[in-house]
Amino acid sequence: MAAEAQGSELVKVVVLLAAGVVAVPIFKRIGLGSVLGYLAAGLLIGPFGLGFFSDSQAILHVAELGVVMFLFIIGLEMRPSHLWSLRREIFGLGTAQIALCSLAMTGVGLAFGLPLMVAFIGAMGFVLTSTAIVMQILGERSDLALPRGQRIVSILLFEDLLIVPLLALVALMAPPEANPSAAAHSRWADIGIALASLATLLAAGIWLLNPLFRVLAAAKAREVMTAAALLVVLGAALLMQIGGLSMAMGAFLAGVLLSESTFRHQLEADIEPFRGILLGLFFLSVGMSLNLTVVAANWPTIVGGVLALMLVKSLCIYIVARLMKSCHTEALDRAVLMAQGGEFAFVLFSAAANAKLIDATVGANLTAIVVLSMALTPLAIIALRKFSPKMALSLEGVDEPNDLSGSVLLIGFGRFGQVVSQSLLARGVEVAIIDTDVEMIESAQTFGFKVYYGDGTRLDVLRASGAGNAQLIAICIDDRAAATVTAQLIRHEFPQARVLARSFDREHALELVHAGVDLQVRETFESAMRFGEAALVELGVSADDAAEVVADIRRRDAERFELELVGGVRAGVSLLYGNMQQTPLIAPKPRSTRPREDEEHAPGISA
Numbered sequence: 001m002a003a004e005a006q007g008s009e010l011v012k013v014v015v016l017l018a019a020g021v022v023a024v025p026i027f028k029r030i031g032l033g034s035v036l037g038y039l040a041a042g043l044l045i046g047p048f049g050l051g052f053f054s055d056s057q058a059i060l061h062v063a064e065l066g067v068v069m070f071l072f073i074i075g076l077e078m079r080p081s082h083l084w085s086l087r088r089e090i091f092g093l094g095t096a097q098i099a100l101c102s103l104a105m106t107g108v109g110l111a112f113g114l115p116l117m118v119a120f121i122g123a124m125g126f127v128l129t130s131t132a133i134v135m136q137i138l139g140e141r142s143d144l145a146l147p148r149g150q151r152i153v154s155i156l157l158f159e160d161l162l163i164v165p166l167l168a169l170v171a172l173m174a175p176p177e178a179n180p181s182a183a184a185h186s187r188w189a190d191i192g193i194a195l196a197s198l199a200t201l202l203a204a205g206i207w208l209l210n211p212l213f214r215v216l217a218a219a220k221a222r223e224v225m226t227a228a229a230l231l232v233v234l235g236a237a238l239l240m241q242i243g244g245l246s247m248a249m250g251a252f253l254a255g256v257l258l259s260e261s262t263f264r265h266q267l268e269a270d271i272e273p274f275r276g277i278l279l280g281l282f283f284l285s286v287g288m289s290l291n292l293t294v295v296a297a298n299w300p301t302i303v304g305g306v307l308a309l310m311l312v313k314s315l316c317i318y319i320v321a322r323l324m325k326s327c328h329t330e331a332l333d334r335a336v337l338m339a340q341g342g343e344f345a346f347v348l349f350s351a352a353a354n355a356k357l358i359d360a361t362v363g364a365n366l367t368a369i370v371v372l373s374m375a376l377t378p379l380a381i382i383a384l385r386k387f388s389p390k391m392a393l394s395l396e397g398v399d400e401p402n403d404l405s406g407s408v409l410l411i412g413f414g415r416f417g418q419v420v421s422q423s424l425l426a427r428g429v430e431v432a433i434i435d436t437d438v439e440m441i442e443s444a445q446t447f448g449f450k451v452y453y454g455d456g457t458r459l460d461v462l463r464a465s466g467a468g469n470a471q472l473i474a475i476c477i478d479d480r481a482a483a484t485v486t487a488q489l490i491r492h493e494f495p496q497a498r499v500l501a502r503s504f505d506r507e508h509a510l511e512l513v514h515a516g517v518d519l520q521v522r523e524t525f526e527s528a529m530r531f532g533e534a535a536l537v538e539l540g541v542s543a544d545d546a547a548e549v550v551a552d553i554r555r556r557d558a559e560r561f562e563l564e565l566v567g568g569v570r571a572g573v574s575l576l577y578g579n580m581q582q583t584p585l586i587a588p589k590p591r592s593t594r595p596r597e598d599e600e601h602a603p604g605i606s607a
Helices: 002-029 034-045 056-076 080-085 087-111 116-127 131-140 147-173 180-207 209-219 222-242 247-257 264-288 292-297 299-323 328-337 343-354 360-387 389-393 415-426 438-446 459-464 480-493 506-515 523-538 543-577
Strands: 408-411 431-435 472-475 498-503 519-522
Touching: 002 034, 002 264, 034 131, 034 264, 034 360, 056 222, 056 247, 056 264, 087 116, 087 147, 087 299, 116 147, 116 299, 116 343, 116 360, 131 147, 131 264, 131 328, 131 360, 147 247, 147 328, 147 343, 147 438, 180 209, 180 222, 180 247, 209 222, 222 247, 222 264, 264 360, 292 299, 292 360, 299 328, 299 360, 328 360, 343 360, 408 415, 415 431, 459 480, 472 480, 480 498, 480 506, 498 506, 506 519, 506 543, 519 523, 523 543
Parallel strands: 408 431, 408 472, 472 498, 498 519
Antiparallel strands: none
16 A cells, blocks of 8 residues: 555656646747746646646645745845845835735725725735746846846845735734734734744854855765755745745845855755756646636636736836836836736735635635736737837837047947957046947946947947047947948948957958958957967967967968958968868878868868
8 A cells, every 4th residue: 555655656746747848848849938838737737637636735835945945046146235226126116016006906806896805805915926937037038137127026025025914914804803912912922933033044144154054065065065055945934934924035035145155156056956846846836726617617707807907917017117217118028027916825815714804715716816817927928029029129218329439439248349348448448338239238237337229330320429539449249240331331431440340250251351340350260269279288288389389370371361352262262272282271190091171171261
């Protein structure tokens, strides 16, 4: 019997893993995203699908640790100084959004015929956005570090804090007990336990955690460090749970307290695999918890509630975002992304049911509404992206160039342009920077760079950017065709400026030289030369000999490049490689009898 039970449990584990492994790649392949894949897989294997699982709530309680670990990792990226800089977004923006959404959605509940208290509880449950879904989508879009992503994270943090007073409010609204004084005493005891738990966590984070990890690192036991990372996350979550607070908030605070630690990156690497698996399990369990029987019995109410609450919440979020000076694009994106209810709604509805504030039918309907809203969010985001393609290029909140001045005009502030700018700025050179990537411009502002929105292929933009007075113009854009057009335009209209350009390969380098640039640098060629020289030194070749070899390769390459400029690529190759045994780019070793690659193909043609 024991063996059969153990085999049955193993089957469930295999089914869970298989559901995620199969569904997620399929849904991502067709463009629906991983979250919807997990939710659909959970529905399929749950009690209302194939019936592999009958108690989705038990899995959900374990899977909530995925959200806990996610917030711990977010906390590791939130240094106290950075968290303090977000205080206005956390408390100002968060308070405004929650206040307006609460009032509006309580009105929706009243319109559906619910009593005021039940409508308020339902509205507050829906106000609490799904941290798991929003964080997952932000992570997939690489938006977490951008200013708009940081604002969304700030609101989510405030909502996580809100669950504590909401649970206390539910307890206060519960029918009076036989001994009111005892109830009051119990509430004061709960408050004291919560404060003690918080103080204990802060003290441990300040005085205990860093010394602990230093001792464990000195022991050089990799598995112990991983166990310690899990201990910190789960211990902080447990401590907050004992205090009646949010487990996720406890993990987040632990992450913040360790954000300045030298072990931060190690902790993140240790937690990441567990976080990913448990977060996927969380989405699976949410899919399982959708009660299709309840939906079928009350579908007009549930469908109407989902649409009404999502629409009203989106509208309120958009209004608050616009009032707080967010651009239309960001406000619309935030409204759609945060339109669903969240996992804390389940906790709130359960507490309200235990306090006899809502009955079982209403609780089941509200839970179904929240789960459906979570499932619809990825689809709403896809619809927004498909039917609003022009939204991505909104320039609200981004400055365009106007009579800029600078010794250098730098066009393109991607990876290449950022590295180029460091040398110039280090010498105090005045640099004007333009780019067409709005997200990058917003991100650069957080690091103190002022980048203007401007297209280098437009003459009016170049004039407004100060090209007419610049001593040097650096073309660093990540578009070879646009770089060539920009070089031709600058050479013709601004002859006073020296023109430097980033080239992608040999063919593009020839185009730029013909366009009139003074200097072009093939990014892959230059990095490969340095790499090859370092490889020779590591193999025991003296630094002087390695430098001589590289210099000889450069000389031969330069000769071939000059010939290509005169007669084209084919002529250059023919002149230099017409007799491979006499003038190879690199002399073959005599002991090799196997045909070499550079004897079969002219080397470096596409370098």
